Amino acid sequence: MIILGIETSCDDTSIAILKIENRKLKILSNVVSSQVKLHAQYGGVYPFLAKREHQKNLPLVFNKALKKAGFKISNSQSPNYKNKIDLIAVTFGPGLEPCLWQGINFAKELAEKLNLKIVPVNHLEAHIFANWLSSLGKNFNFQSSIFKKNILPAICLIVSGGHTQLVLMKDIGKYKILGETRDDAAGECLDKTARILGLGYPGGPIIAKKAKEVKNKKLKIEIVLPRPMIHHQNYDFSFSGLKTAVLYNFKSHSLKERKSKEYILAMAKEIQQAIIDVLIAKTLRATKEYKVKSIILGGGVSANEELRKQFQLKIKNLKPKINFLAPKKEFCTDNAAMTALTSYFHQKEAKTPKKVEVNANLRL
Ligand code: KG4
Ligand code: ZN
Numbered sequence: 001m002i003i004l005g006i007e008t009s010c011d012d013t014s015i016a017i018l019k020i021e022n023r024k025l026k027i028l029s030n031v032v033s034s035q036v037k038l039h040a041q042y043g044g045v046y047p048f049l050a051k052r053e054h055q056k057n058l059p060l061v062f063n064k065a066l067k068k069a070g071f072k073i074s075n076s077q078s079p080n081y082k083n084k085i086d087l088i089a090v091t092f093g094p095g096l097e098p099c100l101w102q103g104i105n106f107a108k109e110l111a112e113k114l115n116l117k118i119v120p121v122n123h124l125e126a127h128i129f130a131n132w133l134s135s136l137g138k139n140f141n142f143q144s145s146i147f148k149k150n151i152l153p154a155i156c157l158i159v160s161g162g163h164t165q166l167v168l169m170k171d172i173g174k175y176k177i178l179g180e181t182r183d184d185a186a187g188e189c190l191d192k193t194a195r196i197l198g199l200g201y202p203g204g205p206i207i208a209k210k211a212k213e214v215k216n217k218k219l220k221i222e223i224v225l226p227r228p229m230i231h232h233q234n235y236d237f238s239f240s241g242l243k244t245a246v247l248y249n250f251k252s253h254s255l256k257e258r259k260s261k262e263y264i265l266a267m268a269k270e271i272q273q274a275i276i277d278v279l280i281a282k283t284l285r286a287t288k289e290y291k292v293k294s295i296i297l298g299g300g301v302s303a304n305e306e307l308r309k310q311f312q313l314k315i316k317n318l319k320p321k322i323n324f325l326a327p328k329k330e331f332c333t334d335n336a337a338m339t340a341l342t343s344y345f346h347q348k349e350a351k352t353p354k355k356v357e358v359n360a361n362l363r364l
Contacts, residue, residue: 001086002028004065004110005340006058008103009095009123010161011035011045013057016336017069017085020344027133029068030330030337033057036202043195045161051098058106065336082114087350089336089343092120093362094162100358108353117350119343120357123334124163124364125175127298128156129345130327130338151323153292157283160299161187161202164279166235166286167364169296172345175364178286179235186275187301189239193246193271197264208304210268221266223249225274230281237282242274276307280314287315287322294323303332 001021007014016030035053039045066073071081090107093100111118148171156167156175164181184192187204194203199210225245228238246267250258257263287295295315301307308326315322331338 001344002084003087003089003340003343004085005089005121005336005338005343006103006107007091007123007126007334007336007339008054008058008099008106009091009093010099010334011039011050011053012334013054013061014334014336014339015058015061015065016340017065017071018337018340018344025133025341027337028070029065030335031061031065031068032333032335033061040201043201044191045096047096047098050096051102054099054102058102062106062110085114085116087119087343087347088114088116089119089121089340090356091123091126091339092356093123093359095123095360097358097360100360104356104358108356111353118353118356119346119350121339121342121346122362122364123339124158124165124167124298124362125173126338126342127158127160128167128169128296129342130298130331130335131296131325133331133337133341134328151294151296151325153290154294154296154323154325155283155286155290155292156296156298157279157302158299159186159279159297159301161185161191161204161301163299164237164239165364166282168286168290168292177364178290179237179282181237181239183238183240184243186237186239186279187299189243189275190271190301192243193267196243196247196250197258197267199264199268202300204301204304207268207272208306210265211272211306214265214269217265219262219266219269221262223266223270225249225270227274227277227281230278235282235286237278239275242271246271272304272306275301276304276310279307280311283311284314287318292322293320294325297326298332300333302326303329 003018005016014032017028019026088111154169158165164185166178168176191203199206228241
């Protein structure tokens with residue numbers, strides 16, 4: 001079957017076309033149009049600006065995705081993708097409401113034209129399923145007892161710009177939120193602290209790059225930031241205090257000091273490490289308490305190399321052995337391939353276009 005996925009929950013406009021046949025998965029196209037440059041000047045995402053961009057980008061991204069997948073679009077009355085697409089998947093939440101509506105309205109129009117149903121997809125579940133986009137061309141029978149026997153139950157750590165959640169995954173579609181952030185998400189903290197330091201947007205990749213530069217250097221400056229809630233006996237997070245600590249530290253230095261390369265590098269390394277320490281400590285505690293077989297990462301922050309490396313080091317000698325899954329980097333941040341794949345497992349929830357609506361505060 002061929003699934004067309006649409007994702008517009010935040011500041012990326014994405015459309016993907018997947019082919020799933022004989023339990024083999026092929027990504028025919030996965031076009032992501034990023035609005036990073038637009039939002040960089042404001043240091044964050046402005047929903048109504050993002051909505052306008054989605055509106056502008058969707059038809060362009062759609063044509064690009066069709067072309068890449070090998071479909072011709074010359075005849076608009078009877079395009080040759082008409083009878084080839086079997087299902088439309090669209091993110092219906094959580095996310096920025098005006099942005100989500102753009103994707104949904106585009107999906108509705110297309111579904112009406114092609115006489116297809118729509119599977120509304122939970123963006124957080126899609127971040128988990130991004131892990132299986134890497135099993136391209138391989139058998140990926142999730143329903144098989146082997147998958148369940150080897151991988152589940154699992155602890156999923158969803159870390160993105162909008163969310164930080166620890167989730168117990170018992171089965172496909174069966175999730176229990178163990179804890180989540182009480183204020184800023186981990187990615188949001190990276191974005192906001194990068195802004196304080198004048199490093200640009202999005203903060204995660206820039207802070208990661210600066211932190212990496214420290215590797216073979218001995219810095220004269222030592223900065224110690226808090227690890228919020230690391231010892232709390234629950235699975236909640238809080239990153240806004242970390243951001244405030246960065247701001248106070250920044251203000252306590254002279255203009256010259258805080259603009260120095262040494263200061264920026266030391267700060268980047270410590271911000272990244274503080275976040276990693278908290279994420280790993282809480283995830284490992286949940287792993288032990290719930291006696292799971294796997295740790296599954298997802299979301300933009302899971303692209304962080306240091307986070308992955310330190311996770312792998314920490315679980316290397318655990319007994320019983322724990323599987324560690326993280327999506328390929330290109331599938332960590334928002335993309336429609338993960339949306340399309342998730343819909344494959346929720347085909348029973350397919351709806352007529354009229355019935356599809358946004359749920360901006362949707363939970364797992
Ligand atoms: O999942 P995502 O694309 O969008 C949301 O659903 O929020 O995540 C975006 C977030 C941003 O906060 C960005 O700074 C962060 O992911 N991010 C990273 C890295 N790449 C993106 N954080 C740390 N290290 C990275 N390499
Ligand atoms: Zn996301």
